[in-house]
Amino acid sequence: MIAETRTLLNPVQIGDMTIDPPLSLAPMAGQTNHAFRRLCREIGGVGLVCTELLSSVPLQFKGGLKTSLQYFDWRPEERPFAVQLFGSDPSVMAEASRIVVDHGAAIVDINMGCWVPKVVKKGGGAALLRDVCSATAVVEACVKAVDVPVTVKVRAGFDDGVITAVPFAKAAQDVGAQMIAVHARFASQGFTGSADWDVIRQVKEAVTTLPVFGNGDVTCADDARRMLEQTGCDGVMIGRAALGNPWIFKQIHHELTTGTPFPAPTVQERAQTCLYQARLTLETTRMASVKAIRELRGQLCKYTAGMPDATTIRDGIVRAESLEDIERALAPVLSAE
């Protein structure tokens, strides 16, 4: 049992960066673009953000690098931020790490959690967890290649019930990884079932110096508190619950440091933030604006929960092709007193 007097949110050191508070936005492909990461930072409470996964292979070629950089438009104001890479070949991953660091990455994060067949078939993502030695070789190659911290995001293991995160975490610590985030589901589960936080506890108990961020099914301050208390993890990583609710980090930080409830944003604030996210996306994306708006629709709809006549507003958002369409859909709430 973790001592009750333990302060729950202590700053975490990753290389020369202090992650304070130790709350991080999980990488989510198609969701956590620059605009959303920046929005979370502007609202506050998030200590670390990460790009979505980036394939190590195309980065090695001029054309591929150009395309990748169009999608992964990280910017200095996000610091400290991690750029997440996936791949299975240690030398390719090492070269990809050098390239993203040359382009400004403050941390290189290695994806060992992705379970989609396209990634797993080539031995990347969670497939690396089938063999602790190969997974460790990838980490070691990246650590040797760059002078910024290398972190890893893993699942509990690849096959149901076979926990490889524990031996791997020890090995990763030995070869110089500087943080491990554990999504407490097996790759075979996808997103089904619930996260088994006990795996996070086991990883934390197995390592000595490696900071551990727990991940999986944290949706509010109370969940974060329970995860920290039950597992002893150093930080909490939040994914899906931040979509349409970028206040979650501030809420967790506020409630865990003051013990008082965080005032929920009003429907007007949510509508304004929804519109702001759309505007920021259009200002910062390198995609064509119609494509960017189409990609964003699902996420923007999440802001509408609890709004009066939310169905009509959502209807407008799912058809939107421009910022003006989003503004029109939200108008009844934006103009309400």
Ligand SMILES: Cc1cc2nc3c(=O)[nH]c(=O)nc-3n(C[C@H](O)[C@H](O)[C@H](O)COP(=O)(O)O)c2cc1C
């Ligand atoms: C739409 C979506 C995209 C994701 N993309 C990535 C990714 O690019 N890299 C990664 O490591 N995990 C990815 N994940 C997994 C999340 O980072 C996180 O581990 C998972 O959602 C569990 O955390 P949560 O319960 O807080 O959402 C993705 C998850 C979702 C829902």
